[in-house]
Amino acid sequence: MADVAAVAGVSHQTVSRVLNAHPSVRDETRLRVLAAIDELGYRRNSAARALVTSRSATLGVVTTGSALFGPTSTLIAVEEAARDQGYFVSVATLRTYDTASMHQVLEHFMDQGVDGIVVIAPHDEVAAAVESFGAPVPVVVVAALDDVAGAVPVGAGSSTMSLAVDQRSGARHATEHLLDLGHRDLVHVGGPPDWFDARERAAGWREAMEARGLVPARARVRSWSAADGYAAGRDLAEALAAGEGPTAVFAGNDQLALGVLRALWERGVRVPDDVSVVGFDDVDGAAYFVPPLTTVRQPFAALGARSVEMLLAALDGRTVPVQRIEPELVVRSSTAPPR
Template identity: 45%
Template structure:
């Protein structure tokens, strides 16, 4: 290896090649991860890159390869835990694969907003787009959109003729419901999310099907809007029902809440009314937000693997960008049941 040059300007690939005593092409192969480079040469070139502080010129690379290595992300309602965590997982997965992910966040996902977002991203030369569209209206708008590049949906359901990735929301709800039934409850009540959200729809369907399969009564669901306040109001109704039932023997001993934020509101309403969790009523949520294990009591919930969602969606998008597939593949990520103190086993009273 030759002596490192003393360059006042930003180092170039040519500087790296001279210092490492290799060709320009060899440096390019190292940078692109090409397999036809020996481990010794790769280590030497990498060391020079680090010592010189060389950074690739993305514009020059794009001109040479006709690839920008930039992906677009359209995300809706990122103030909520699910969409925000999904966006983070997608961006992290893109970085792992050597891509920049440029995001456009929307409060509403009608066709005009989606069209504007797509146009904005394509002006930046994105090679493909991840669309995080968990609402039914957003899915309909996306279906009507003229997409100029490959698009992969995340949590957009499997009704579109587009490749997509989603958590198995239905299975997650079944797991929670079956867990509560297995701990001694005769049925499980439900605080559902908003009607226009596909995740809410799937979670309600999973809860109901688990009850029907077990031959249990299906109580009328209450509905919230994902917020703790809406959960608090639902919890007040549920607490009133519990306290108005002599002996509390009408089957309201367990509640599955469609997300952890609403479950927090339910728990507060129960505490204020003197309904103890889990002694009187067990409570379970969905999402496993970072605070869930610190709720009073720690919350049983369903953990979503946002890292897997991100990696799967990016891998699927790159398969389409690089021509490895043209199929509208739909991938599903498995949920995980996290059992905590809020659903401790129910002790059935002995007959007197």
């Protein structure tokens, strides 16, 4: 910094103010300091800065060890948002969702001295393990938690906060779209019941059906995989052949919808002529399924940005409420009125 100050013809304090975006620096001076930084190839000393500020400028991120679209997209969004705020990200993956594994990961982050943690693992045991750990830094759990109280400032009790795309609202929009088209017999092929997102999507489907005075059939609970969607689609095709099948399917994610579409196609069931299909996530390529898939798009960029904002606000001691981000229904040609 002393070298930068000498080249720019300013004081050491002025260089510090420029680096910290202090508003009292004139534009002309700021540009001169930035030019000197470029000329000298100056980089901040992160270790020295951490000693001065008592912050490491590092966030820990916990995610699943799978390639599932939602967690992976959220991880990318959190990393980009953290980088935009000048933070580094340390990532840890969970292969199993038990309390011991979660506590081990959190201890790893404590040893690194992270300033905050984002947990992207929307699973029952993970959420319970985070709360029982009692981390001394703020933690954002990215999950559609069933019943979460608002967070309180760090040091005044729990530092765990909740943030999620409103899964229940997205499922309601998807179901209402099918109901508005005239469908009355709708089946839901859902994800694993120990995932918050799967339960919330099933709940949204039930609420939309009941709001129209319809009795929802028992949801078909599967995993998140296309293979399980395919198995469900075969069952539906057999029911349709017997004259007992539904006119529409709301799948818990796009991979399940893809499996359903394949199974129906193999048995000569036309989509959307015979059966309409809606997915959830809007994965890359959903617009190129056959037919292009109507689905619910999750705003992952907003999710990542908001999670980092919540951590930084908590670090400043501000109370942060539970956050819900609204998803968007994307209508394509896999849905149509029933025959």
